[in-house]
Amino acid sequence: MTPEQKEIAEMIIEAVNLEDISVDEIDVNEPIFNDGLGLDSIDALEISLELNKRYGIKIKSGDQNIGNIFASVASLSDFVQTNKQA
């Protein structure tokens, strides 16, 4: 896990209150929704809120393919690195 991926994993845990999971338990290539951490659309909204607060990123469903961005911790981390406000 890269430091950037760790930061995203920690953010997700905090944003959606997964306090019973530790960062080390997260597989960065596993799907974030449904099969993996079992998150729903409200969680997606909460994660988008955190991305906005921490990195100034405004998530819109028209951005590339939202499903690909939220596919895994690794893909979300790549997206953040490319799009975060300096």
Add this chain to the structure above:
Amino acid sequence: MSSSAQSIDSTIKGLLSSDPFMVLEHHTLTRPQILSAAYYLSLALPSKPIVFNLYTQRDSFLVMLLAVAMKDGVSILPPDTAENTLTQLFHSAVSETAGSVFLAVEQGQYASLEGHEALRFKSIDFTPLYAKPLVEEALLCSAFEKALVAPIWLFTSGSTGKPKRVVKTWQEMMLLALQAIKRFELMQPKCFVATVPSQHMFGLETTIFWPLFSKASIWAGRPIFAEDIKSVLAQSIHCPVLISTPLHLKKLTQFELDWKVSDLMVISATAPLNHELAETIQSQMQAKIFEVYGCTETASIASRETLQSDDWSLYDGNQLLIEEESHFCEVHLPSLSKSYPLQDEVESLSDKSSFKLLGRRSDLIKVAGKRSSLMNLNHHLLGVDGVKDGVFWVDDDGERLQALVVSDLTTQQIKQALSKSLDPVFLPRPIRFVTKIPRNALGKVQYQAVKKLMSKGS
């Protein structure tokens, strides 16, 4: 002609209007276009089809819903899309009918279930259906009239853990919608945008039946993210109406966006909206905030303007029948000539057309617009192999579920097992492990003690 036959007749004529109805990203569809597409699709469907309608796009959802009705079929709107729920409902549908049963889904959705040994999938390309010429008006009207008797199956979560089926015909949905249309003055053009799915009663009436039979248009997508909702609302050509839930609205306000919409109306349901949140929405979005009250059996029956009144006003004509001693309450809906028991205890106010909500009759819970009961959830939790004892618990906000569990399994193992039978919104977070669940001599969970254990851990 009776007055109800007259209103049915004039409502069907209203479907021929060429006003914008379904608003898509780059174009809009009128009611006759949607009806024509449904008519063409119905010609391609097998006779009396049984269709699980899982579409998230409202236009696809409605075209399929109507096509199935035109073909004398049954539309099934499952309570959730967990694999076990779908498989169970699918099996019971197959065993109850000789008709062809399939799941109608968008391409790529529920990919994990594709190729499932028991479930049959169908994806349809709607674009060519919309490109065909409009069907002649008389033919559309007669096809629609025939469709009015077709049933739609919705579900509530029963206390035994088995979803309870509620059947409503198209005609019933239409007559119920006419009351709400009157209440919210929807014969004046408005633009609906909804964050809720169409598969539950509140979503079904607000995203499909209210707009279909009024002059309101509906945004065909289901926007989740704040920026999406903002941009869709800003595109509205008439007064925008946002249909959502307290949980979603609360998150939206945390973005502290400059919404820049005018004349916005917010309609919320599924849980009471507290005043503090309502005030925040009002000041951030410059919106008027309304709530509707109802259940799957009745659809919405009453409303209130949250910051104006704590009392609920029944839609015109609806009546409450309350037994004084037991407080047992029924609502009589003249539109359907039927009465239904309410799950809540209510107090009728002297004007008879309004009431106060006193509280839940049972342990029903709603999370993110989806309904279950603690009893049902506990039943699934205790069904997990390796869970010795366990209990679900809702925090005071009523927003998220937690669970207290006696088990050697890991959190992940329990969640994975639960996710096979429960919708993701009902997965507990966090799960706390204990050596013993506080129960009294009769085995009943002592919630005060549970609360203490939960707060200790956080």
